[in-house]
Amino acid sequence: MTTPTETVQPQPPALLPPWHTPEREALQLQARRFAMEEVLPVANELDPQKGEIPASLLARIAGLGYFGITVPAEYGGLGLGVFEYCMVSEELARAWMSTASILARSQGLGTALADAGRRAELLRRSARGEWIGAIALSEPDAGSDLAGVSTRAVLDGDEWVVTGRKRWCGNAKAADFIQVLVRERDPEPGEPRSAGLVNLLLQKERGEFPAGLTGYPIDKVGYHGFLTWDLTFDGVRIPAENVLDEADATDGAGEEGARAGFAEAQRFLNTARVHTAARAVGLARAALEDSVRYLQERKQFGHPIGDFQALRFAVAEMAAQIEQSRAFYRQVAHLLDLGVPCEREAAMVKLEATEMAVRATNQAMQLHGGNGYTTERQVERHWRDARLTTIFEGTSEIQKRIISDRLLPRSPLA
Numbered sequence: 001m002t003t004p005t006e007t008v009q010p011q012p013p014a015l016l017p018p019w020h021t022p023e024r025e026a027l028q029l030q031a032r033r034f035a036m037e038e039v040l041p042v043a044n045e046l047d048p049q050k051g052e053i054p055a056s057l058l059a060r061i062a063g064l065g066y067f068g069i070t071v072p073a074e075y076g077g078l079g080l081g082v083f084e085y086c087m088v089s090e091e092l093a094r095a096w097m098s099t100a101s102i103l104a105r106s107q108g109l110g111t112a113l114a115d116a117g118r119r120a121e122l123l124r125r126s127a128r129g130e131w132i133g134a135i136a137l138s139e140p141d142a143g144s145d146l147a148g149v150s151t152r153a154v155l156d157g158d159e160w161v162v163t164g165r166k167r168w169c170g171n172a173k174a175a176d177f178i179q180v181l182v183r184e185r186d187p188e189p190g191e192p193r194s195a196g197l198v199n200l201l202l203q204k205e206r207g208e209f210p211a212g213l214t215g216y217p218i219d220k221v222g223y224h225g226f227l228t229w230d231l232t233f234d235g236v237r238i239p240a241e242n243v244l245d246e247a248d249a250t251d252g253a254g255e256e257g258a259r260a261g262f263a264e265a266q267r268f269l270n271t272a273r274v275h276t277a278a279r280a281v282g283l284a285r286a287a288l289e290d291s292v293r294y295l296q297e298r299k300q301f302g303h304p305i306g307d308f309q310a311l312r313f314a315v316a317e318m319a320a321q322i323e324q325s326r327a328f329y330r331q332v333a334h335l336l337d338l339g340v341p342c343e344r345e346a347a348m349v350k351l352e353a354t355e356m357a358v359r360a361t362n363q364a365m366q367l368h369g370g371n372g373y374t375t376e377r378q379v380e381r382h383w384r385d386a387r388l389t390t391i392f393e394g395t396s397e398i399q400k401r402i403i404s405d406r407l408l409p410r411s412p413l414a
Contacts, residue, residue, distance in 0.1 A: 031091035043096030062129025067106035075123035081337035086278035093282025098225020134175040136166040147193040153182040172229040199244040212236040222384025273346040277329040277353035284357040287364035325353035351399035354389035361386040
């Protein structure tokens with residue numbers, strides 16, 4: 001019987017995809033060993049308790065450089081791309097999805113400031129795992145419809161004064177900063193509804209909320225490891241220069257004074273959706289690997305239940321679908337690294353991989369029988385976390401809308 005910690009087996013040259021390199025294979029093996037040997041035991045202990053990722057594990061992730069996978073080497077990062085970011089995330093998600101998710105709160109997030117000196121300093125902190133944030137996009141009445149954000153930011157001298165409510169803000173209290181999507185003005189006639197939105201950087205201390213910010217943790221079904229918050233902003237003050245502009249944080253380009261908050265959020269979501277696809281593949285793989293082990297251990301009628309053809313066929317279908325989704329997310333990640341926007345493809349892979357993960361983890365619970373419906377096995381955790389992937393970063397229905405809108409023009413009557 002094979003184990004998930006075994007060396008990644010090299011493929012024959014004719015089967016290697018164009019994006020395969022020895023360096024990526026080595027990085028994948030390192031991440032797999034770390035996930036299975038260090039992350040999984042922590043997950044098995046803390047997830048049933050709804051515990052948070054311990055500081056010691058965050059420090060190990062930082063030591064491996066995973067918080068700076070996409071941060072340029074000149075700032076202390078690994079200088080790699082979306083491909084490697086997603087590849088490592090798949091491995092971490094196989095052990096505990098929250099550790100894959102916390103990577104998204106770094107990678108240069110919250111650094112796209114106009115001041116080049118501050119930007120460089122924050123990029124270095126991000127690469128070291130000392131600048132881990134939270135993102136406050138959604139509101140009680142604005143989730144899929146981000147253009148409907150109503151949280152207000154009013155400029156008062158050299159500070160923004162922020163008032164409103166945000167929901168589904170993961171890691172908010174434990175973060176070093178919160179990136180907040182706010183409305184500084186209402187759209188003018190003829191402007192899109194997204195006009196007037198801006199991203200602000202709220203810097204804070206870990207484990208604390210600044211003056212004017214309160215909240216309560218949302219009691220989730222799964223996705224433990226960090227708390228997800230419902231936040232109320234009541235006159236929170238943010239320095240006027242803390243505007244995160246449209247430019248790439250690593251190059252400082254873009255129009256002076258640009259405040260394309262909505263466009264920035266949309267671009268972030270394209271990468272986030274591919275990242276979610278990778279996390280979904282990791283969860284599905286966990287369900288498959290746990291099932292293969294269980295089917296060899298569990299005996300009925302005198303032999304392992306893995307001998308029964310119906311169960312073997314279920315495993316075959318799971319494995320094939322996982323490979324399809326992995327190939328797809330890696331293709332889209334490769335295109336993103338080439339600078340292709342890939343909005344349609346990001347939506348497609350997010351849709352397919354996450355729905356696949358729900359099917360695979362559900363099938364895994366069935367293969368485990370009654371034991372799958374207990375907390376004694378990890379398969380129920382994989383199912384709970386996989387179920388969320390079809391909802392966050394844009395629901396499956398939103399992905400279908402994005403895809404169809406780019407394939408099928410609407411009539412004037414629509």
